[in-house]
Each structure stands twice: as structure tokens, then as C-alpha cells.
Amino acid sequence: EAGVTQFPSHSVIEKGQTVTLRCDPISGHDNLYWYRRVMGKEIKFLLHFVKESKQDESGMPNNRFLAERTGGTYSTLKVQPAELEDSGVYFCASSQEFTLPDTQYFGPGTRLTVL
Amino acid sequence: AQTVTQSQPEMSVQEAETVTLSCTYDTSENNYYLFWYKQPPSRQMILVIRQEAYKQQNATENRFSVNFQKAAKSFSLKISDSQLGDTAMYFCACTLSYNQGGKLIFGQGTELSVKP
Incomplete structure (x- = not known):
């Protein structure tokens, strides 16, 4: 079974540019989470999808961030x-169950550097 | 709001010895789950062990065990017979139960080095 994959693994962009990160969850996992670790600090929750719906986007820092799960x-x-x-490592995770806090499987992360 | 604190940014241990990583948390909820994740260098983060707050018995997974003190809100990880492959960043995390979406609240991480 393939794990969670993320693309790209690294991205270096200039301030003001646009970057799109992609996450492919484990097949059959309805829950998909985005997290971010900035400057060696704690990993912080960004948002949670259940299937294509945004369940919780309370962690999104501002409206410059847009997540979709078509x-x-x-x-x-x-x-x-x-x-x-915005520089940091962006992690994606997926899990199967919704009604119980199921184990989340993490992707390798995308390291974003904004110059 | 929930918070998770790991007060040891770095630790080291000799191969085959035992090491304990500390984690404290704060929540007003009664039902929650606690986790330890590890991220080896340049590799994906994986679950090490999980503990349901309603269970009094400490969770164990082979060489990994926890000391869960609910009243003290403490959740330490003990690694016995440390191996070189245990070298990793270890994150303590907490999530609320039921209908909360299961989002994880992480600590700052502890970087563990196992020395030969």
C-alpha cells in the first residue's frame, strides 16, 4: 500500500510568487490534514478535510493560503x-476514521523556502 | 486551548541504554488521546505509540513504553535498549476525542541521538 506522498519535496521561490503544494493521501482515507513546521518550532495544524469538505480550517494563517481537495x-x-x-516544512497527513481519533499517516513534507 | 510542551530540545543516549523523553500537556477536556511520533533524519514521521486518556494502563510497543500520569498531565516516553535507528526527532502530540476532527496539537520536539 502506497503511503502519503507530497510534491514537490523542496521549493524555493521569491517573495511575492505563488507556490502550490500537493498531497496524495493513502487510498480510502477520507481525512486529510495539513500541518506546518516553521523555523524549528512546533508543528502546527492548518486545516482538515473530510472527503472534499473543509471540516476545520482554524489553523490557516491568513487568506493568502488556499486549500482544495477536489x-x-x-x-x-x-x-x-x-x-x-511562510518558509517552513509543510506536512500532509491522512487517516481513515472520523468518529475516533485515528492514527494519522504523514507524508515526507515539502520544504518551502521563500527568499 | 490545548498545549503540549517538550522541555528537552536535545538528548543523547548510549546504544543499549534507556532514555526517557518528557512531555506535559494542558487540556480542560476529559477525553483525549496522546501520541508519540518520530521523524528519523530525512524520513517520514511515523507513529511510535498512542495512549487513550480513559485507559489507566500505560501503553507499550516493544521497546517503547509510556508513563502516563493523568493528574499531573504528563506523558513521558521511555525507550529501552536504545538502537542507532532510534536516532530521530520525537514529537509528543495530543488530540481531543470524538467529533473534534482529530487534529493533532504538537510539542516542540526532542532531537534524540543514539551514540554507538
């Missing part, structure tokens, strides 16, 4: 325009 499969996280403080 068709309830893969998800994209777009940052537009990128700022210096």
Missing part, C-alpha cells in the same frame, strides 16, 4: 503571494 482525493495548498514568514 473529488475528495488529492489536495493542494496554494500560497499566493508568498511571504518570508
Whole structure:
């Protein structure tokens, strides 16, 4: 069974540019989460999808961040325009169950550097 | 609001010895779950162990065990017979039960080095 995959693994962009991160969850997992780790600090929750619906987007820092999950499969996280403080590692995770806190399986992360 | 604190940014241990990583948390909820995740260098984060708050018995997974003190809101991880492959960043995390979506609240992480 394939694990959670993320693309790209690294991205270096200039301030003001746009970047789109992609996450492919484990097949059959309805829950998809985005997290971010900035500057060696704690990993912080960004948002949670159940299938194609946004269940909780309380962690999204501002309206420069847009997440989608069309068709309830893969998800994209777009940052537009990128700022210096957006640099960090963006993790995606997926899990199967909704009514119970199921184990979340993490992707390898995308390291974003904004210059 | 929930918070998770790991007060040890870095730790080291000799191979085959035992090491304990500390984690404290704060929540006003009664039902929650606690986790330890590890992220080896340049590899994906994986679950090490999980503990349901309603269970008094401490969880164990082979060489990994926890000391869960609910009243003290403490959740430490003990690694016995440390192996070189245990070298990783370890994250403590907490999530609420039921209908909360299961989002994880993480601590700052502890970087563990196992030395030969």
C-alpha cells in the first residue's frame, strides 16, 4: 500500500510568487490534514478535510493560503503571494476514521523556502 | 486551548541504554488521546505509540513504553535498549476525542541521538 506522498519535496521561490503544494493521501482515507513546521518550532495544524469538505480550517494563517481537495482525493495548498514568514516544512497527513481519533499517516513534507 | 510542551530540545543516549523523553500537556477536556511520533533524519514521521486518556494502563510497543500520569498531565516516553535507528526527532502530540476532527496539537520536539 502506497503511503502519503507530497510534491514537490523542496521549493524555493521569491517573495511575492505563488507556490502550490500537493498531497496524495493513502487510498480510502477520507481525512486529510495539513500541518506546518516553521523555523524549528512546533508543528502546527492548518486545516482538515473530510472527503472534499473543509471540516476545520482554524489553523490557516491568513487568506493568502488556499486549500482544495477536489473529488475528495488529492489536495493542494496554494500560497499566493508568498511571504518570508511562510518558509517552513509543510506536512500532509491522512487517516481513515472520523468518529475516533485515528492514527494519522504523514507524508515526507515539502520544504518551502521563500527568499 | 490545548498545549503540549517538550522541555528537552536535545538528548543523547548510549546504544543499549534507556532514555526517557518528557512531555506535559494542558487540556480542560476529559477525553483525549496522546501520541508519540518520530521523524528519523530525512524520513517520514511515523507513529511510535498512542495512549487513550480513559485507559489507566500505560501503553507499550516493544521497546517503547509510556508513563502516563493523568493528574499531573504528563506523558513521558521511555525507550529501552536504545538502537542507532532510534536516532530521530520525537514529537509528543495530543488530540481531543470524538467529533473534534482529530487534529493533532504538537510539542516542540526532542532531537534524540543514539551514540554507538
